[in-house]
Amino acid sequence: MLRFRSNGFPRFCVKFGVLFAIFLRYTITMRTLISFLLIGLLFSPQLRAAQGKHAMAVTSDPYATKAALEILKQGGNAVDAAIAAQWVLNVVEPQSSGIGGGGFFLYYDAVTKQIHAFDGREQAPQDAYPDMFLDENGFPFPYYPDRITGGLAVGVPGTLKLLQVVHSRFGSKKFSFSELFGPAIEVAERGFPVSKRLARYLEEHKKRLKLFPASRQTFFNPEGKSLEVHSLLFMPDLAETFKLVQKEGIRVFYEGEIAKDIAKAVREAPFHPGLMSEDDLSFYRVKERNPIRGRYRQYDVFSMGPPSSGGTTLIETLQILGFFDLAYYGKTADGIHLFSEAQKLAFQDRNHWLADPDYVEIPTEKIVSLEFAEERSQAIRWEYAIPTTQAAMSPLNLGASHTSHLSIVDEWGNMVSYTTTIESVFGSALMVPGRGFLLNNELTDFEAVPKDDKGKPVANAPEGGKRPMSSMTPTFIFREGKPLMIVGAAGGTKIIGAVLNILTNVLDFGMSLNDAMNAPRIINRYGPTEMETFLYENQTIVHDLERRGHPIRHEPSMGIAQAVWFDEDNHAVYGETDPRGEGSALGY
Ligand code: GLU
Numbered sequence: 001m002l003r004f005r006s007n008g009f010p011r012f013c014v015k016f017g018v019l020f021a022i023f024l025r026y027t028i029t030m031r032t033l034i035s036f037l038l039i040g041l042l043f044s045p046q047l048r049a050a051q052g053k054h055a056m057a058v059t060s061d062p063y064a065t066k067a068a069l070e071i072l073k074q075g076g077n078a079v080d081a082a083i084a085a086q087w088v089l090n091v092v093e094p095q096s097s098g099i100g101g102g103g104f105f106l107y108y109d110a111v112t113k114q115i116h117a118f119d120g121r122e123q124a125p126q127d128a129y130p131d132m133f134l135d136e137n138g139f140p141f142p143y144y145p146d147r148i149t150g151g152l153a154v155g156v157p158g159t160l161k162l163l164q165v166v167h168s169r170f171g172s173k174k175f176s177f178s179e180l181f182g183p184a185i186e187v188a189e190r191g192f193p194v195s196k197r198l199a200r201y202l203e204e205h206k207k208r209l210k211l212f213p214a215s216r217q218t219f220f221n222p223e224g225k226s227l228e229v230h231s232l233l234f235m236p237d238l239a240e241t242f243k244l245v246q247k248e249g250i251r252v253f254y255e256g257e258i259a260k261d262i263a264k265a266v267r268e269a270p271f272h273p274g275l276m277s278e279d280d281l282s283f284y285r286v287k288e289r290n291p292i293r294g295r296y297r298q299y300d301v302f303s304m305g306p307p308s309s310g311g312t313t314l315i316e317t318l319q320i321l322g323f324f325d326l327a328y329y330g331k332t333a334d335g336i337h338l339f340s341e342a343q344k345l346a347f348q349d350r351n352h353w354l355a356d357p358d359y360v361e362i363p364t365e366k367i368v369s370l371e372f373a374e375e376r377s378q379a380i381r382w383e384y385a386i387p388t389t390q391a392a393m394s395p396l397n398l399g400a401s402h403t404s405h406l407s408i409v410d411e412w413g414n415m416v417s418y419t420t421t422i423e424s425v426f427g428s429a430l431m432v433p434g435r436g437f438l439l440n441n442e443l444t445d446f447e448a449v450p451k452d453d454k455g456k457p458v459a460n461a462p463e464g465g466k467r468p469m470s471s472m473t474p475t476f477i478f479r480e481g482k483p484l485m486i487v488g489a490a491g492g493t494k495i496i497g498a499v500l501n502i503l504t505n506v507l508d509f510g511m512s513l514n515d516a517m518n519a520p521r522i523i524n525r526y527g528p529t530e531m532e533t534f535l536y537e538n539q540t541i542v543h544d545l546e547r548r549g550h551p552i553r554h555e556p557s558m559g560i561a562q563a564v565w566f567d568e569d570n571h572a573v574y575g576e577t578d579p580r581g582e583g584s585a586l587g588y
Contacts, residue, residue, distance in 0.1 A: 052587025
């Protein structure tokens with residue numbers, strides 16, 4: 001069984017807790033004592049950057065990173081580490097990912113030098129239909145809170161099957177699939193201090209969560225007050241669910257008693273009941289897809305293809321930028337104009353074409369071709385910004401960075417870039433009674449209005465069995481055939497831009513990974529040019545861009561990334577977690 005080792009600050013917390021107990025003449029409760037230990041554990045491994053010689057794990061939460069590191073140190077490989085970390089994330093970031101959701105898993109096999117791309121995306125129930133998010137007058141339900149809450153938006157979850165598939169294909173076999181639940185069960189039963197972000201989200205989403213009795217019971221006290229920062233959260237039902245899967249395998253989730261409970265919870269949801277049946281769960285399959293490949297300057301870029309728009313959009317943007325000397329322009333008004341326009345063009349193509357490739361024909365090869373990038377690059381004008389129509393934008397998310405990304409490399413050089421989600425913060429807000437996990441609301445990634453202005457069906461319209469378009473962008477960068485970076489991010493449709501900002505900061509501007517991650521981001525999603533604070537406050541640049549016709553929007557925080565960088569010359573590997581999140585990096 002994996003255990004967390006404590007050192008430094010946690011040891012201090014334990015000692016302090018014990019002394020404090022003595023001081024209070026043993027009147028202290030056991031719970032308070034445990035809190036000191038757990039607060040210590042929470043803070044101690046919170047290393048934003050790490051350097052290693054052999055292996056590195058970077059995730060959005062210190063507990064998950066620690067679990068991944070323990071697996072790596074005990075001889076597990078990157079796949080094993082990612083699986084253990086995912087289950088811990090399910091516990092400590094219940095708002096972001098877990099067995100009620102889905103994800104995309106990119107794996108580099110150091111022996112065969114092959115990249116494998118797995119699609120564990122949620123899928124619409126067979127009963128789904130194009131108008132499912134329209135009211136009786138043909139108008140879409142308001143996005144927040146209606147469309148995103150309750151059973152209707154729940155897609156068939158893929159995460160559990162995805163990780164079982166990657167484990168059986170590429171796990172080291174040093175750990176069985178069921179053993180990898182160990183660290184998560186431990187944290188779920190022992191409890192963990194609620195993080196700042198989780199506490200804030202609980203407060204913000206309390207109305208939605210309280211619509212569903214299991215969610216209410218898990219996250220709020222009997223008086224209905226939400227948990228405060230550092231108070232202990234226990235997830236006993238989730239621990240039992242994990243134990244049941246350990247004992248009976250994933251069939252219990254897709255064909256057994258949990259499948260029954262999921263279908264029932266969705267169909268009988270007290271708010272926006274949904275369409276899922278037990279058959280939908282038993283028919284769910286993980287799909288191996290071709291990774292998307294592009295070339296940017298002297299680098300090879302590999303990312304996730306459809307139904308994610310991440311890979312094609314990232315590569316198209318980079319390849320458009322490849323026709324300009326971005327480093328020459330730097331972060332001047334000219335440079336930002338160029339950077340924003342390239343994203344805008346690629347996002348326009350994304351919005352038009354991208355969807356589930358099993359339902360819609362997508363000209364993927366064309367989108368990632370250099371010829372097409374060259375053609376698109378010619379649309380950029382220095383004097384003015386290409387006008388956009390707000391209506392053509394995908395729904396803007398609420399600015400929150402839900403979702404999680406994990407970047408991991410093991411001592412053999414196998415790499416994982418894995419983005420995982422339940423879509424909105426707390427997904428549908430619907431927790432399966434007695435099972436301790438939240439269900440996704442991934443079907444909101446479909447276009448709610450299934451036809452365009454001319455009445456033509458849009459590519460990403462809802463349909464039975466279809467997977468909604470995603471923006472998740474798990475990515476590998478290679479230089480001369482050797483791994484250079486692992487990167488990916490959370491952040492809804494801003495994921496693509498967040499990854500792009502980091503890549504150009506490193507590859508064009510020569511920034512260290514740390515600087516690249518910290519630098520204020522500039523994103524365009526076929527709409528306004530969105531800027532993080534430091535750049536937004538530069539009035540000279542903002543006025544120059546406005547003069548060219550860029551509507552400018554201030555966004556304080558866009559995307560939460562996790563990245564690994566290989567320094568071949570020094571035989572070192574660096575891990576870096578985004579300062580916008582609460583993650584950590586650990587290596588050895
Ligand atoms: N549902 C989003 C997608 O697949 C990810 C969730 C998020 O980060 O907002 O692109």
